[in-house]
Structures are given as C-alpha cells and as structure tokens.
Amino acid sequence: MTTNQELLVGAVAYTANVVPIWEGIRDYFGDSDTPMDFVLFSNYERQVEALLAGHIDIAWNTNVAWIRTLRRSGGTAVALATRDTDLVFQTLMVARAGSGLSGLDSLPGQRVALGSRDSGQARILPLHFMAEAGVGADDVTLVIFDSDVGKHGDTGRSDLDSLRAVLDDDADVAAVGINTWQALTAAGDDTVSDLEVIWESPHYSHCNFSALPSLDPQLAEAWVSTLLGMDWGNAEHRRILELEGLREWKRPELSGYDSLVAAMDAQGISDHW
Secondary structure, three states: OOOOOOEEEEEEOOOOOHHHHHHHHHHHHOOOOOOEEEEEEOOHHHHHHHHHOOOOOEEEEOHHHHHHHHHHOOOOOEEEEEEHHHHHEOEEEEEEOOOOOOOHHHOOOOEEEEOOOOOHHHHHHHHHHHHHOOOOHHHOEEEEOOOOOOOOOOOOHHHHHHHHHHHOOOOOEEEEEHHHHHHHHHOOOHHHOOEEEEEEOOOEOOOEEEEOOOOOHHHHHHHHHHHHOOOOOOHHHHHHHHHHOOOOEEOOOHHHHHHHHHHHHHOOOOOOO
16 A cells, blocks of 8 residues: 555653654654654643644553543544553562562551652552552552653653652652663662662553544554564664664553553543643
C-alpha cells in the first residue's frame, strides 16, 4: 500500500534528548510509505486532549495516559506498538543495605517514600501492590514527592527524590520504577551503592503508541509495520533505539495494563487530575 500521508505523532518533552529521539524517528520514516512528523507537549493531559480532539494522529503515551485515553474514548482507543522494555516494566521497593527488610509484608511501621501522584510506577501501582499484600496506607507512614506532575513519572525526578529520602534517613523504603534503578546501577552511581532492592513487582505494561479508531486501520498497520522494522543490527537504527531505551519495538500486550486499571479504579483516580 502506498499512501505517503504524513502522520502527526505526539510526545511529551520530559527530557532534553526527546528532540534528537523524535528527529531520528521522523528521519527513519521519511523514505517510507507512512512519513510522519512530531509535535511535543509539556504534559500528558494536554497530549491526551489533543489526540481526542483529532489534532494528532498518534500519541506516545505512558500507561496512565493510555488508560485515560481508553476511558475517554469509550473503550475504542487502539494501542499500536510498544517497546520491548515496556512489556516487562516493574516497580521496585528499595531500602538501605542491611536494613533487614524483605518483601511487602515487612513494610508495616516503616516510612515509605512514593513519587508523583500521576506516576504509575512510583505511586499508583506501589499503593496497589501494597494493598494486595494487605498493607494499607494507614499501616505505614507515607513520604510523598509530587515532583514534575504532568510527566507521569517519566523524568524520574520523584524516584530520585524518594531514593534520596532513604539515604538521608527521611524514609525507610522508596518505590521506584525499574528504569530509574537500572540507569543508576548501570552508571555505577554512588546513589545506589548503599541501597538494595527488597521487593520486585510482577511485570506490567508501560508506554504505548495510542490512536483512535478514526485512524485508517490500513494506514495504522503500515505505520506500525515500518516501526517494527527498526533493526538493532543497523547502527543508525540502534542509535535511536538506545536513546529511547529499547532493543526492539513490539506489539502491545493489553493484559499488562490490568493491574493499573484496578489500581486507578480502587484509588478513585479520575480521567482528569
């Protein structure tokens, strides 16, 4: 199928390297049958609104933004593609090495640091997994860091604030996304040298490319097929993939969002902040 229709993709500017990432992706699509351009938003709420209003064709959404898009569209929104790393995302509970804490059942009576209220990985899901383990908010002292609200935890700022609270003895445990922890450990950051993971959540799904059913299915499939063609073995493709934190684009696994849906429902999180 040859269309040459330029699609407009939305993304949130949560870090400085967002621009080279999307310029690289745009260039990759330039010679395909589905060329694209991108537009950056300051927060996910505005991006969701833009997608629903038809101002963009596709949105690179967090898991929270995806659930909101799904709800606001009456369940008709479509998840097109995701990163391999988004299919195995986790929340980690981190404490000082030698603390003696292990597992969620060791949390009662402890000070638990959580991230931004719109962060699935650092607040919404940690509270959900704690509740599933029988640990309620009243069983612990919550230390909250509402950093960079609107970015859904993408900046990692609230994760880092929570880890710092543990290091400064202002909290006993920090809930962080696995991406933040892996980035720190891979870099040999001194921040984590005195810390250890005391619990890992089950895998769940994170970001995806979201669209509305009004996007022509054949055009959407052609775009996704081109995206999935990015090859780690190609040096130019690898540069983009590394910047975006993946080795391979994948089809979404929608069951991976079940825990977040349950968490948002139980916590009364609406479709608007």
